[in-house]
Amino acid sequence: MSVKYRVAIRDALGEAMREDQSVLILGQDVGVSDGLFRLTEGLYQEFGGDRVIDTPISEAATLGMAIGLAIRGHRPVVEVAFSDHLAMGFDAIVNQMAKLRQLWTSQLPDLPIVIRTLTGAGMGGGPQHSQSLEALFAHIPGLIVVAPATSSDAKHLLKASIASPHPVLFLEHKALLRRRGDIQPDAPPIGHASVTRSGSDVTVVSYSAALDSVYAAAESAAAAGIEAEVIDLRTVVPLDIGAILKSVEKTGRLLVVHEAHAFLGLGAEICAQVGERLWDRAVPMRRLTPPRVPVPVDKGLEEAYLVSPDAIVKAIVDLAESGAEQPLGQGMVG
Amino acid sequence: MTQSGNPMSDAEIRATYLTMLTARRTDERLAELFRRGEFGGFLHLSLGQEAVAAGVAAHGTPDDYVTLTHRSHGHLLAWGVSLKELIAEVFWRRGGLAKGMAGHVHIGDVQRRIIGGNGVLGQNQTIAAGIALSLKQKDENGIVVSIFGDGTGNEGVVSESLNMSAVLGLPLLWVCERNDFAQLSPWDTHYPDISFSQRGAGFGIPSVTVDGRDVEAVAEAMKEWKTHVRRTRTPALVEVLCDRWEGHYVGDPESYRVSPPAGFIDPLQIFAERYPDVLTVGTIEDLSIAVDASIESAVEFSRASPRVSWQEYLDAMALTLPIETRV
Numbered sequence: 001m002s003v004k005y006r007v008a009i010r011d012a013l014g015e016a017m018r019e020d021q022s023v024l025i026l027g028q029d030v031g032v033s034d035g036l037f038r039l040t041e042g043l044y045q046e047f048g049g050d051r052v053i054d055t056p057i058s059e060a061a062t063l064g065m066a067i068g069l070a071i072r073g074h075r076p077v078v079e080v081a082f083s084d085h086l087a088m089g090f091d092a093i094v095n096q097m098a099k100l101r102q103l104w105t106s107q108l109p110d111l112p113i114v115i116r117t118l119t120g121a122g123m124g125g126g127p128q129h130s131q132s133l134e135a136l137f138a139h140i141p142g143l144i145v146v147a148p149a150t151s152s153d154a155k156h157l158l159k160a161s162i163a164s165p166h167p168v169l170f171l172e173h174k175a176l177l178r179r180r181g182d183i184q185p186d187a188p189p190i191g192h193a194s195v196t197r198s199g200s201d202v203t204v205v206s207y208s209a210a211l212d213s214v215y216a217a218a219e220s221a222a223a224a225g226i227e228a229e230v231i232d233l234r235t236v237v238p239l240d241i242g243a244i245l246k247s248v249e250k251t252g253r254l255l256v257v258h259e260a261h262a263f264l265g266l267g268a269e270i271c272a273q274v275g276e277r278l279w280d281r282a283v284p285m286r287r288l289t290p291p292r293v294p295v296p297v298d299k300g301l302e303e304a305y306l307v308s309p310d311a312i313v314k315a316i317v318d319l320a321e322s323g324a325e326q327p328l329g330q331g332m333v334g
Numbered sequence: 335m336t337q338s339g340n341p342m343s344d345a346e347i348r349a350t351y352l353t354m355l356t357a358r359r360t361d362e363r364l365a366e367l368f369r370r371g372e373f374g375g376f377l378h379l380s381l382g383q384e385a386v387a388a389g390v391a392a393h394g395t396p397d398d399y400v401t402l403t404h405r406s407h408g409h410l411l412a413w414g415v416s417l418k419e420l421i422a423e424v425f426w427r428r429g430g431l432a433k434g435m436a437g438h439v440h441i442g443d444v445q446r447r448i449i450g451g452n453g454v455l456g457q458n459q460t461i462a463a464g465i466a467l468s469l470k471q472k473d474e475n476g477i478v479v480s481i482f483g484d485g486t487g488n489e490g491v492v493s494e495s496l497n498m499s500a501v502l503g504l505p506l507l508w509v510c511e512r513n514d515f516a517q518l519s520p521w522d523t524h525y526p527d528i529s530f531s532q533r534g535a536g537f538g539i540p541s542v543t544v545d546g547r548d549v550e551a552v553a554e555a556m557k558e559w560k561t562h563v564r565r566t567r568t569p570a571l572v573e574v575l576c577d578r579w580e581g582h583y584v585g586d587p588e589s590y591r592v593s594p595p596a597g598f599i600d601p602l603q604i605f606a607e608r609y610p611d612v613l614t615v616g617t618i619e620d621l622s623i624a625v626d627a628s629i630e631s632a633v634e635f636s637r638a639s640p641r642v643s644w645q646e647y648l649d650a651m652a653l654t655l656p657i658e659t660r661v
């Protein structure tokens with residue numbers, strides 16, 4: 001039975017809360033009003049205001065409170081509506097959640113906190129409601145960053161994130177909220193990528209909503225006789241570099257596609273690691289990302305901003321045919 | 335410190351004085367050792383604020399949590415941390431309270447309900463709110479005492495946390511340790527002409543201001559307001575006025591400093607003058623000798639305690655950091 005992405009998330013929260021009394025949810029509008037995007041629909045009615053807590057508009061204090069709660073043995077799940085607004089609680093995440101277990105190593109083995117937030121563009125949200133900021137947080141030791149692209153992965157990985165002893169940033173793509181998908185029986189672990197399309201000519205690594213364009217491009221490329229192998233990372237960090245290396249050893253060519261900017265994005269890290277480890281193979285590699293400008297307000301401009309299937313097809317074909325150096329992005333230096 | 339509201343017994347008077355004296359002599363000795371290069375990092379002294387430390391610790395229960403600041407040696411001692419645990423941690427030794435990993439600023443012990451100073455001022459107030467929410471939800475007897483300075487009081491998160499405690503109804507006693515200095519700047523750089531308790535009241539929190547040079551005044555306020563918080567499970571705020579005798583840190587040239595013309599009020603002196611028959615010159619001298627000996631013993635212990643090795647540090651991080659994020 002196929003389930004909407006946002007319902008899969010809600011279902012994961014409900015199951016986790018039923019299975020473990022220490023799980024609780026905090027955030028703006030999560031409780032009485034069922035959630036800004038209905039991601040917590042029905043949970044307040046079932047679990048009450050002690051476990052589904054509506055907070056004032058105070059991201060910094062709410063994220064800091066999650067730390068106090070985790071210290072006391074709860075498993076808080078904080079909803080920050082838009083990943084752009086994680087900036088309001090940047091200290092709590094980067095200086096506190098990722099550091100306190102270093103300072104009090106023997107006293108605080110676990111800090112189970114999940115921060116759930118909507119990421120990405122494609123909904124006309126404008127520059128401050130559409131960013132992909134995973135690279136900022138993936139850079140910091142001590143944080144796990146998860147970015148599921150399907151209902152099944154969203155459900156399983158959210159439960160895994162809640163069960164994790166580490167702080168987890170869980171990125172829910174806002175363009176995927178109504179996407180339907182079947183819930184698979186097997187639960188993938190955090191840090192485990194998935195080869196979702198087998199191929200022998202080019203490895204295409206991507207994650208979250210960018211995969212839509214990747215799959216469309218892979219079909220077009222197949223019509224031209226080029227078989228792309230697609231890897232859905234599912235987790236940004238810990239990065240499943242093993243899966244990527246295994247695929248690139250087979251295909252010899254690498255394309256990374258993501259919505260985040262090219263400069264210091266996940267693609268940069270992947271290419272660096274592949275380049276270092278397969279240094280004797282001279283692997284032609286490229287990253288394909290939006291240009292280095294903010295997400296536009298106008299939805300038409302936003303469409304031009306995002307990486308199109310056509311651009312991906314061209315990159316796949318270029319890599320397969322020549323492997324010659326191409327400019328980054330779509331006309332802007334990254 | 336009297337628990338019953340009756341006049342203090344001789345033993346209680348001596349114990350109170352001893353707490354303040356230990357705080358005073360410890361910071362003086364650590365400053366001396368720091369200036370001689372015995373240990374590194376930064377050192378923030380609480381000289382002049384001993385009555386706040388001894389007073390704020392009074393009338394609590396073992397179920398209570400405290401969140402501290404970088405200027406917390408006196409508080410740590412008043413809250414029951416031993417001289418050895420404190421000084422060894424300042425020296426980055428494995429015998430320290432946090433096994434040498436936290437150092438002077440962050441000394442704390444989560445299991446003993448002491449949340450150490452935070453490198454980012456204001457953040458401990460958010461953590462305090464989370465702990466208080468947990469205590470309320472689990473219907474426990476403990477409260478959270480969250481200490482912050484007047485400088486910190488202007489961080490946005492402090493306002494957020496004050497509001498959060500009021501709107502969620504948290505068993506939280508906010509203690510603003512107002513020494514009229516925010517790092518290198520005096521009060522009037524940071525605040526208009528108001529008291530911090532006016533700010534607390536602005537958030538709907540019952541708030542008072544007390545003289546932090548008088549240990550008994552501080553203790554009385556703790557008795558009243560810890561009881562209030564414990565009974566009502568709602569927050570209160572006590573602003574404690576005191577003087578920071580030294581600079582922000584040891585080594586601070588203090589070019590900004592304008593001392594009061596009559597000199598600072600000494601909280602140990604005014605307490606001793608109140609009980610001259612108990613705190614005689616001879617008694618104070620005996621206590622001083624004993625305190626100095628305890629401190630030296632702790633210094634020797636700390637000198638002999640090993641530092642954390644690089645491999646031990648990596649191994650400790652391996653336990654707490656998810657695999658591959660260490661790559």
